[in-house]
Amino acid sequence: MTRRQAAARVGADFRSAADWDKGITIIHRGRVYPDGRVVRYPEPTTTPGVKPGRAAGAIGGRVDLDRVEKVIDPRYLGLLEREQLKDLQAPGLSVRAIAAVMSRSPSTISRELKRNTVSQRGYLPHTAHRLSVQRRLRTRRPKLIVNAELFAYVQAKLKTKWSPEQISKRLARDFPDRPEMRGGIETIYQAIYVHARGELKRELAAQLRRGRGARKPRKKPDARRPRFVDLMKSISQRPAEVETRAVPGHWEGDLIIGAAQGSAIATLVERSSRFVMLGPVGRDRSADAVRDSLITAVGRLPDALRGTLTWDQGCEMSEHRAFTLATDMDVYFCDPASPWQRGSNENTNGLLRQYFPKGQDLSRQTVEELQAVADELNDRPRKSLDWETPAERLAALLDAS
Template identity: 60%
Template sequence: MKQAGLSTSRSSPRKYSDEEKARFVARVAQVRNVSKVSRELGINRVTGYAWAHRAGIFTSDDANERKTKFLGLRADGVPRADAARQLGIEQHQAMDWDRGIRSFAKGRIYPDGKVVIYKQDEILANVRRPRTTWAQGEHIRLDRVEQVIDARYLSLREREHLKDLSAQGLSIRKIASQLGRAPSTISRELKRNTTERGHYLPHTAHRLSVKRRFRPKTVKLATPGALRDYVTAKLEKRWSPEQIAHRLRKDHPDEMEMRVCAETIYQAIYVHAKGELKRELTASLRRGRKRRKPRKTAEQRTPRFVDEMVPISERPNDVDDRVLPGHWEGDLIAGTQNRSAVATLVERSTRYVVLGHLPGDHGADFVRESLVRALRPLPEQLRRTLTWDQGAEMAEHKAFTVATDMDVYFCDPGSPWQRGTNENTNGLLRQYLPKGADLRQYTSEQLAMIAEELNGRPRKSLGWDTPAERIAALLEPA
């Protein structure tokens, strides 16, 4: 230490009372972490180690024993964070032990003999190397001192430069300009890491920033409260996590604590939920899966319609704009072994859903009558066109046009995306009408209730309005 030019003398040491010493010793006996307790009680760390050593609570032998146990766990392949947590070691201390770094009051000593001084911005070689002093603000190769994790985070080099610029009295915006960072980044850095005495210490700030990144953190929906109750209630109504996340902003515009993103809800269900809670939440999801599954492309449909038809290429262009209401898409969803079916209709501009009851056969005659019964009560301005796939169930499309005054257009073979709104709606309906079920058991009243619940869900494509709200606005008298 003397050969390196470091003084060990201290001026005007602080006087501690007996009560402070007793409180410190009792706390260390409980926590067994001198650094942590020293920060909590505002006591010098070196003084705290001396008190603990005299009290026989925390000695150098104890520290060496914990270091030996820590290095043994690391040799066995235990992650650093887990080993530190088992032994009650500070994360920065565990990192130093892992890298062979020794700390002292004024800096750190690295395995290659390099000494880093906190207060003087000096890097000293061992006694066999000449002492090197760096001018304030000069570029220093600190990549060997502290590894840069990612460009998003402030590095130790940037923090030391920030300290130099701040000491020169530069404003936050000028500092940000020289560092190439946003002014808000510099403002937060100084606010978070400035000590109570008004000093900004770059090495201390760097260690604190690393400590904040440690995981796991408290799960937002793991804590009971209004947000969790809201999410659970909407999941029970079969709302998707994305619908819940965006509707929260509409229902609670001024309550910032009522905010959660869709991914957080999925994480709460798939990762953090356990036992009965997990079974309840996964059952409320659209597909009811217990784990995530990669998306797959839809199966290609075999064209079956051979009668004369009007292709979708001849459909009016204003249908694609989704501005004028009254243009519908339709299809059948089949039950077990294709023995039962339900007719599904969705209006393109409002996403309003209507279901057609097919209690017996689902041939062309029965489908025509079901669609006529479902659409005839609607006003004339909501009955313009119908787009269907090339299924044989629409062989009576001309009779349907005569009964409803709606033109029918057919998609190209194997092109379900040409009526994508209806395909999406059929996927939503499968939550109520699952595959493999006998759909003849559902009455017309039950189908009406399913359609009503689906029309009451907020939709992303509607700015998180519901189809029922949109259709009601169209039917209101001018």
């Protein structure tokens, strides 16, 4: 049977069947491969700007854990100080003695014990801390809800297709002497997306430029999620000798893609000599297939030519750690959207398109056919090599080293 047929026979989904077939064991947020390698998946990220709902019960009600864990001004008692207060109170020290040890005012300690001792077991520091956080919550009604005139003005302008920014700036002009008739851009958006309900929310949201009933989450530029589970090595960490092209053994790599994104060929170019190697990937463009193809290609090289490999941040190279373990070659990744950082490979891929035009099914290429194409390129004189061929330059560099 095929793998898909076997999966259907036992009632398993195709991905699980593929893992079982390859000997992969599924663990919580990760996988264990037959060679003992463990891959851990990153924790799921939340929508930027929206924190997950986390709350804990406390005497007197529930309180948001994010508020409990937030560190505020040192003039307020913190959780560590409340734990210290409990420890000092246990042997029977007076309020003034505790205040002297903690470098706090006696009235601060006295008020803390009076306000937050709510259990028959006496003062409990964590309960006291949660209650103090809950007491700090000062709920305030939204400005547009309290001021009916301001709300009517905003609603009228939204119906005439004004943007919240236009409304906010115009309020200061139309009501220069009435500070209560002010509303910031965020105030207007909050009134629509957070505080409005039901038909009113749908009506107000429909008047916005984009007509969205909910905010579109925005990613922060500095909150970029790591591309791979295994830690990447940036091109900025690459040894300085790679830049000089004086020492052979440093490679650049990429894939050239076939028709309908359904097939690929792995390309490797040696930086010093522009020597080319090609590896078949076929229709399976997975990271495992690319890893195996590269390991096979690099396996034919002598140790002197196994230096580094520079790749872009494509998902096909997510098995870079396994490749490094198998070949002893460190993999360095270019910056996002920076193909010029591996320019020799980009140039070579352009030459290869003469042999493998776009729209061609690259899975039909045999190993012998790929080797023939690589041999042609390696025996072609290059201007960048002072009209030497890549094969001649590589041989000369190996002899010199």
